[in-house]
Amino acid sequence: MKKIDGGVTAPKGFKAAGLYAGIKKGGKKDMAMVYSEVPCRAAGVFTTNVVKAAPVKWDHEVVYESEFAQAVVVNSGVANACTGIEGYNCCKEMAAEAGKVLGVPGDAVLVASTGVIGAQLPMDIIGSGIGKLAPLLGSSREDAHLAAEAIMTTDTKPKEVAFETVLGGKTVTVAGMCKGSGMIHPNMATMLCFVMTDAAISHDMLQKALSDDVEDTFNMISVDGDTSTNDSVLLMANGLAGNKEITEADEDYREFCAVLHEVMTELSKKIAGDGEGATCLFEVKVLGADTKENAKILAKSVVTSSLTKAAIYGHDANWGRILCALGYSGVKFDPEKVDIWFESAAGKLKIVENGVSTGYSEEEATKILSEEAVTAIADMKMGSAGATAWGCDLTYDYVKINADYRS
Template sequence: MKRIEGGVTAPKGFLAAGLNAGIKNSDKKDMAMIYSQVPCRGAGVFTTNVVKAAPVKWDKLAVDTSDYVQAVVVNSGIANACTGEEGYGCCVAMASEAGRQLDLPTQAVLVASTGVIGKQLPMDKITAGIGLLAQALGEDREHSRLAAEAIMTTDTRSKEVAVETEIGGRTVTVGGMCKGSGMIHPNMATMLCFVTTDAAISHEMLQKALSGDVEDTFNMISVDGDTSTNDSVLLMANGMAENPEITAPGPGYENFCAALHEVMVELSKKIAGDGEGCTCLFEVTVTGARTKSDARILSKSVICSSLTKAAVFGHDANWGRILCALGYSGVDFDPGQVDIWFESSAGRLKIVENGVDTGYSEEKATEILSQEEVRAVCDMKQGEESATAWGCDLTYDYVRINGDYRS
């Protein structure tokens, strides 16, 4: 497997477009489209928030019941959440218009929205935008970039990745793009992710691969502890790599899962590292846990600690906050056995051994915590399981951004 330049248009047969349709009343791009030249198997994982946006309801129905999917149309600026029957009708109308423009059945079009909750979509602008997107579709690198830019809200940068692997003697490509900066605390079943692949794989195995992978990727990130009404990860596979179809576990399925995982991890880290107002990506790895579940719970407890996130922002090695966050996670352990390290490009420093201060250098700790990517490693000394979670520091700018998000 190797990393390649690209995003959703990297796999064979996928086209994309992104443009300004005037939804945001600015010059920023606000609509995107992904289209496959042939029908796709589709899979999806969605928010567990009881308050679900209209596109989440539509996409779940389409993924579960449609014979195939072939396109996604996305708008940013308005979430189409808490919009009642009118909002759901707008969602269906988006799928219908995209289907008309692309000569597809309505149920073959997935829909996604992100932005302010509670506002109705300006369907005149949406409809016109869909027509322009259909005409602007292309398969080169620039089209992928434009689509990734068009789904951004408070993101400071677009997020894309692509990899190649070999399955059955054929080169298979997986590409993806995502958006997310605030209201990020997925419990997947305002974060959107779209993954494309030219792998030939059954619907059942595609859904199995996606559902399994989110447990160690998008379910392990947090910016602010808020699970969005719109969280969705959509995966489309068009089979154009012409590998032997993956219909059961085996080497081909394992290779596909490894490539998917590489894409999902990188996109997860890009979201966490672009948290609203943040200055660094904060990664927490828990080792030596009794069970995988324990490791996930412990690492995410630390990544979600506001006090720990604030300490990272201040470049303060306040390790007591980490141990405290481990302690209230609900996982039972002996605090007197825990070791903790801080790591970054500036080095590695053991700050806690068997639950007590090591007498470390505060100056070195500050240097380590002053980098753009910071990692804490916690060894629980209870077993063999481990897990990693990703988040960011908590800054003054987070409050500023969210204090006037609508205005």
């Protein structure tokens, strides 16, 4: 497989558009559309929050009940969450309007919303935006970029990635875009993500690939400990690559899963590194755990520790906070066997061996912790299982952003 410069228009047959419709203040793009020239198999994973936004309910029905999906319409600025039956009817209206202008059934249109919870969608603006998006649909790199920009809220940058591989002698592309910066915490998807592929694959295998992969990607990121009402990952496959349809867990399926994993991992890291107010991506690797599940619990405990996140912001090698977070995770281990390292582009430094300080250089540790991406590695010395979690540092700006979010 190889990484290519691309977004959701990289796979064959997909078009995209993004524009300013008038939902947000200040003229920032706020609506996007992705369309496939042919019907797609669709898969999805959704928030585990009991409070589910209307688009989550609509998309669940499309993924599991509709014959196919062919388009996605996204708005940013208003989440359409906690909006009752009116909010659900807005989803239905959005899908119907998009279906009308695209010439596809309304129940083949997925919808997504992100932004302020509790407000009803301005359907006059939404309807007008859909009408403007359809004729702008294109397959260029710029078209994909405009769509990725239009789904942002407090994100500081658009998040896109694309990979190619070969399945059965045919070039297959998997590409995605996502948004997420705050209200990010492991418990399924933790943001909005849209992945497109031209692979030919059955619905069951597509859903299995997606559901399995989120456990090691989007379920392993955290910014602030809050699981959104709107979390959704949608995966659409139109089959235009021409490979033999994947219907079982064979070699082609494993290769497809490997490419999907690369796309999902990169998007996960882009979200974690762009956490609200963040100055760096904070990665936590746990090695030597007794089970994979315990490795995940340990890694998540460290990456979500507010004290550890604050220390990372201060470039302070306060390893006691890491050991403490491991200790309250609920996993049983011997603290007098744990080794800890810090690593970044500036180098790698062992700071703890068998539960005590190595007498490391604070100056060298600060240098390593001053990079844009920092990794903490913990070897538990219990077994051979491991896991990786991603988060970010905790800064003053996180509070500022969320104190002023609605105003």
